[in-house]
Amino acid sequence: MSNEETEVGDSRPLPITGPAIKLLDGVTKLAFYLSAATLAAIVSLYCMEIVLRYFFLSPTVWSRDTVTYLLCGTILLAAPEVARTNSHVAITIAVEMCGPIVRQRVETLLALIAAVVAAGVCWVTAGETLRLFSSGILTLGTVPVPKWWMSIFIPIGFFLISLQYLSLAIDESRRGHDRTQI
Numbered sequence: 251m252s253n254e255e256t257e258v259g260d261s262r263p264l265p266i267t268g269p270a271i272k273l274l275d276g277v278t279k280l281a282f283y284l285s286a287a288t289l290a291a292i293v294s295l296y297c298m299e300i301v302l303r304y305f306f307l308s309p310t311v312w313s314r315d316t317v318t319y320l321l322c323g324t325i326l327l328a329a330p331e332v333a334r335t336n337s338h339v340a341i342t343i344a345v346e347m348c349g350p351i352v353r354q355r356v357e358t359l360l361a362l363i364a365a366v367v368a369a370g371v372c373w374v375t376a377g378e379t380l381r382l383f384s385s386g387i388l389t390l391g392t393v394p395v396p397k398w399w400m401s402i403f404i405p406i407g408f409f410l411i412s413l414q415y416l417s418l419a420i421d422e423s424r425r426g427h428d429r430t431q432i
Contacts, residue, residue, distance in 0.1 A: 271417050278330045278410055285327035288320045295320075315391035319400045326407030333364075333414035354422055361419035368412035376405035 295313045303309040332338050345356050379401040388394035 271421065274410075274413050274417060275334060278334050278414060281327040281407070281410060282331040285324050285331075288324045288327065292317050292320050292324065312393045315389070315393060315395075318391075319389075319395070322400045323403045326403040329407050330410035330414050333368075333411045333418075336418060358419050358422065361415045365412045365415035365419060368408045368415060372405045372408035372412055375401065375408065379405055 295317050299310060299313045345353055345360075348356060379398050382396070382398040382401055387397045389397055389400075
């Protein structure tokens, strides 16, 4: 193998998991783009509300609630991308003080713990979302809508987060922090 094939930070997935990780990354990026679209919708709704309220004296009764509901989707659809790129806020001083072998093991262990915790959150919130769906509980907003419409983003987001942390545990080449953005 030449040096060009093993550059530091190279993020080639393992041959066994390559297609699965590629699919996971594609779904995660799609979720991120949906998050960006919900953020654009939030900004558009706020602008529309300002124009309608202050220029036409005719505010909507539904835009404030809609913005609140979309915020859940914005956050939870973007979080898996943060996990994928390993660009979350982290205090790494203790890990960085370790030698390379210990650091690799600690990072693997931390990624596994994060995957298990995220999977647990996914499990609990999926059960609650299913309960909300089957019971037909509505929001208390001005225009009531089914609560599961908002809560569905929680298990989806945490499911993708758990898979991304699992991929970080399996493939150590995916763990590098992108310090170019700092």
